Amino acid sequence: MxxxxxxxxxxxxxxxxxxxxxRYTADTPVDGVTFAALVQSEIPHGSVTAESVAAAAALAATAPGVLHVLTPLNCPALHVLPEELTWDLPLERRPPLSDLSVQHVGQHLAMVVADTPENAAHAASLMSFDYERAPASLSAAQVQADPPVADDGHGAVRHGAYRPDHFVKLTEEKLQDRRGPEVEPQGIRVEATYTTPENAHYPIELSATIAQWDGDTLVVHDSTRWITGERRALAAWLGIPEDRIRILSPLVGGAFGSKSFLWMHVVLCAVAARAVRRPVKLVLTRNQMFTSTGHRPPTEQRISLVADDTGALASTEHHTLTETSTVAHFCEPTGLSTRFLYRSPRLEVSHTVARINAPTPCFMRGPGEAPGLFALEVAMDELAEATNRDPLQLRLAHVTDHDQTNGRPWSAADLAGCYLAGARRFGWENRPMMPRTLSRNGVQVGWGMATATYPGRxxxxxxxxxxxxxxxxxxxxxxxxxxxxxxxxxxxxxxxxxxxxxxxxxxxxxxxxxxxxxxxxxxxxxxxxxxxxxxxxxxxxxxxxxxxxxxxxxxxxxxxxxxxxxxxDGAPDGDAASQSFGAHFCEVEVDEALGRATVTRWVAVMDCGRVLNPKLAANQVMGGITFGVGMALLEQVPHDPHTAQPLGEYYVPTHADRPHFDISFLERPDYALDPIGVRGIGEIGTCGVSAAIANAIHHATGKRLRALPITLEALLEPSGPEQEGVLRP
Structure with missing residues (x-):
C-alpha cells in the first residue's frame, strides 16, 4: 500500500x-517591460495643491527615460469597491489617486514609469509637493480624547471610534461578547493593562507586481497569497469582468499577512500599463513596505481576572483598544481566545477601534491570538502568583472540554495532554516557585510557560x-x-x-x-x-x-x-467545534548588567490534528516560535509623534537568537473538520510565545513586564529578593 x-x-x-x-514575482521575465517607482506623502493628513502636482509631474516627465507620470490629475477614474469587500475586510474604501487629499504618511501620490528602474527612481525623487496640512489623529488615545470629526459624507473617509461586531467574515467570532452575571464578583482580583506596539511584516521577498495588457485582458504577476480575491477586487476597481484578469503568483516569500490582499500599488501598475501600452513592473523598496502593505496595529488591553480562594476563575474581562486607518476597516481581534480558553462562569470581552491617520493595518501571523494571548497568558501567571498556585497547575484546573461560546464539544482536542507532555519534556517539576531563584554563569535564569490556541478552519x-x-x-x-x-x-x-x-x-x-x-x-x-x-x-x-x-x-x-x-465544501455543520491547542515552555537567561534577555531552550507540544509531514510541521512551529521571539524582545515601529514618520530600524531575530528546540505533536486526527483529519499548523506556533518569554523573564528577575517589546531599559535594573539558588549548566 x-x-x-x-x-x-x-x-x-x-x-x-x-x-x-x-522564481518569485520580481524574477519573472517579461518582454518589453518598463519600470515604475512610487511617490508618497510626507504628511499624515491634509492635501496637496494641484499646482504643485502639475509642476512636479512636468519636471519628472523631462527626466531621462520617463514614459509616463500618473497623478491624481490624470489618473482614470477608478470604481469604488462593493461594500461586501470593505465593511469587514481591510480593503480600502477610497480608490488610489482619486483626489488630492492625504490620509497618512506614505500614501501614494504619484507613479513614475520609465525605461529602467534607476531612471524611474530618479524621476520620482524629483517630485515634491506643496501641502495644505490638516490636524491629524495619530493615536487611539487622541481619537478618544479629541472632539468628534465629521466624515467625508461619502463613506470613503471615516473618523472617530467604533465597536465592530465580528472578525472579518466569521460572524460567529464575536468581538463584543459576554456571559454570566452583569456584576463582577468579589474575590482575588488581578487587573492590569498590557500593550503591544505596531509590528511590521518584514518579509524577505519585497512585494512586487508586473502588470501587462493583452488586448482587453489583464495579466498580473504579483506576490500575493489570495490570487482569486485579488482578481475579484482588481476587477471591481477597474470595472471589468473577472474573467478578463489572470493573477500569477508561483512562489511567495514571507507572507505573514502583508500579501493577503490587493494593495494600491497593484491597481496603479495596471492603470499605468494600460497608459504606456507595455508591461509595468514595480518592486517596493524596503521602506515603502512599512506604509504600503499593512502592519499589525498597536493594542492596549485591559484584563481583569477574579478567582476564589482555590484559584478557580469566577470572572474574566478582556477589553481592547486598537487602531485602523481612516479609509479601511480592520480590528485586531485580541479577545477571541479569551472567550473560550479557560473555564469562567462570567465573561466580558470588547474591542474598540479608533480610526487614525496611518496606513491600513491587516492580518499578521496569529492575528488576534498573538497579541491577545500575550495579555491573557501573562495575566494568568499573575493570577497564579496571587493565589499561590503553580502556573501550569492553574491552567490545568481550567481546561474545558467544550467551546464556552456555543456549548459545542471540541471535536478532537487534548490541551491537558499538551500541558503534561510539555512539562515532562521540559522538566517543569524542577521549577522553583520563587522568582530570582535560578542563575547560571553569573546571569539570572527563568522558566516560563503559556498556552497556544488557534481555530481549525x-x-x-x-x-x-x-x-x-x-x-x-x-x-x-x-x-x-x-x-x-x-x-x-x-x-x-x-x-x-x-x-x-x-x-x-x-x-x-x-x-x-x-x-x-x-x-x-x-x-x-x-x-x-x-x-x-x-x-x-x-x-x-x-x-x-x-x-x-x-x-x-x-x-x-x-x-x-x-x-x-x-x-x-467548507467545514461541515456538526455538533463539534474544531480548535487546535498547544503548550509552550521556555528558558531564558537575563543579563541584568547588559539588559539582555536570551531565549536558550524551548519545548512546544501541539495538538493540531493529524500530522501529514512531521518535518514540515516541526519547521512551521519553529518558525512561529522565532516569530514570537521577535515580537517579545525586538520588534516595534516607532514614529515621530509630530510628523508620524517611522523612526529607526526594525530588528528581527536571526539564527543567533534561535533557542534549542524540542517540538512534538499529539496526533489526534480531526475527521469532524475534514476527511484527512488535519487542522492548520501555520500560526499556532506564534500564539502564546511572547507571554511564555515574559513569564520566564519574571521568573528570572522578579519583574512583571506588561509592554512589548521587552527592552534593554526594562531589564537593566534588578528587582525582587536576592537569588536563593543556582541552576547548574
Missing part, C-alpha cells in the same frame, strides 16, 4: 530555493486533475506556495488517496486560472485544499477502476477520462 502521508518528505521546491533557481475549494500521456498525474488549485510546503503536502495527500507513487504525482498552484481556492491564511490551506485534493484523488482512483497504468503511458481516451475537476 502506498504511504506518503506521515513521512518527512522534503519540499519539492527546496533545491530550487537554496540554489537560486526558484476549512473553506470550499476546487482541484483539477490532469492525467498526462506518460502516466504522470498533475493536481492543481488556485492556492499558493508561501514557503510552508503546500505543494509537497498536497502531493503526499494525492499520492496516498490515488494509490500512485509519489514520484508520479505533482501539485501546481499560484494561477487564478486553476480551480478556486481561498486565501492562504488562517491556517486553513491544508484542511481546505487538502480536502479537495483528497476528493480528486479518490475520484481518480474510482475512475481508474481495476485498470493499471501501463509503463509506456496511457491512451488519449484514458487520459481524458482521468482528467476532471472536483470541488470540496
Amino acid at each position: 502506498n504511504e506518503s502521508v506521515g513521512r518527512p518528505v522534503s519540499r519539492v521546491e527546496g533545491a530550487d530555493k537554496v540554489t537560486g533557481r526558484a 476549512r473553506m470550499p475549494a476546487g482541484c483539477r486533475v490532469q492525467t498526462l500521456r506518460d502516466g504522470r498525474v498533475r493536481f492543481s488549485a488556485a492556492t499558493h506556495e508561501i514557503g510552508t510546503g503546500v505543494r509537497t503536502v498536497m502531493a503526499q495527500v494525492a499520492s496516498d488517496a490515488s494509490g500512485l507513487p509519489l514520484d508520479r504525482v505533482s501539485f501546481d498552484s499560484g494561477d487564478s486560472a486553476f480551480p478556486d481556492a481561498p486565501y492562504s491564511g488562517a491556517s486553513q490551506t491544508t484542511a481546505t485544499v487538502g480536502s479537495a485534493v483528497f476528493a480528486a484523488a479518490r475520484e481518480w482512483k474510482r475512475r481508474l477502476g481495476g485498470r493499471t497504468l501501463a509503463a509506456e503511458g496511457v491512451s488519449a481516451e484514458l487520459a481524458d477520462e482521468l482528467s476532471f475537476t472536483v470541488t470540496s
